[in-house]
Amino acid sequence: MIGYLKGMVASIQKTGNRVILTLDVNQVGYDVQIVPRVLQELPAIGEPIQIFTHLQIREDQVTLFGFGSAAERDLFRQLVSVSGIGPQLAVALLDTLGLQELVQAIVAGNTRTLSRTPGVGSKTAERIALELRSKLAEWRQEAGVITIPSAGPVLSIQEDVEMTLLALGYSTSEISRALQAVGQSTTLSKRDNAEEWIRAAIAWLSH
Numbered sequence: 001m002i003g004y005l006k007g008m009v010a011s012i013q014k015t016g017n018r019v020i021l022t023l024d025v026n027q028v029g030y031d032v033q034i035v036p037r038v039l040q041e042l043p044a045i046g047e048p049i050q051i052f053t054h055l056q057i058r059e060d061q062v063t064l065f066g067f068g069s070a071a072e073r074d075l076f077r078q079l080v081s082v083s084g085i086g087p088q089l090a091v092a093l094l095d096t097l098g099l100q101e102l103v104q105a106i107v108a109g110n111t112r113t114l115s116r117t118p119g120v121g122s123k124t125a126e127r128i129a130l131e132l133r134s135k136l137a138e139w140r141q142e143a144g145v146i147t148i149p150s151a152g153p154v155l156s157i158q159e160d161v162e163m164t165l166l167a168l169g170y171s172t173s174e175i176s177r178a179l180q181a182v183g184q185s186t187t188l189s190k191r192d193n194a195e196e197w198i199r200a201a202i203a204w205l206s207h
């Protein structure tokens with residue numbers, strides 16, 4: 001119903017783990033719950049922005065959810081189509097993993113990565129992968145969402161590498177960037193030695 005809103009940033013409020021952006025569109029203020037990681041892309045208050053939206057209508061409330069891109073919004077819609085996945089859990093998945101890593105985890109059936117999201121247990125992760133894997137494999141190509149599996153470690157060791165780096169205190173986004181960066185090395189990309197990947201990632205992150 002409302003595909004996107006284009007207006008001025010009026011205010012940003014954080015209540016618990018929810019971030020509400022008030023957007024001034026022709027002197028009408030729209031309260032939009034945005035994925036927290038969109039905060040990194042927001043301009044200053046009073047500056048113009050375009051937010052892609054999804055209107056959720058429940059018996060007792062109407063909520064506008066906001067995203068930085070149409071692809072993010074479309075992935076949110078795919079997630080809430082899965083039984084047991086509500087809009088807040090879909091927002092948490094997008095915030096924890098980001099668009100590319102989330103699509104890649106679902107297509108690869110990587111339930112451990114999906115379970116890193118607070119509130120997503122192993123059964124929920126399996127349901128997401130089972131219901132969306134084939135849909136997202138096709139959608140990823142149509143939407144032009146480029147993932148770079150060739151630049152990361154092979155799947156057999158990827159989870160070990162990620163879990164070790166998470167345990168060392170690095171964030172999901174830092175780990176994702178580091179693995180893609182060090183994966184450009186042709187010598188490393190052909191090896192399935194988890195310790196080498198971990199050492200290289202730590203060295204890159206310590207720059």
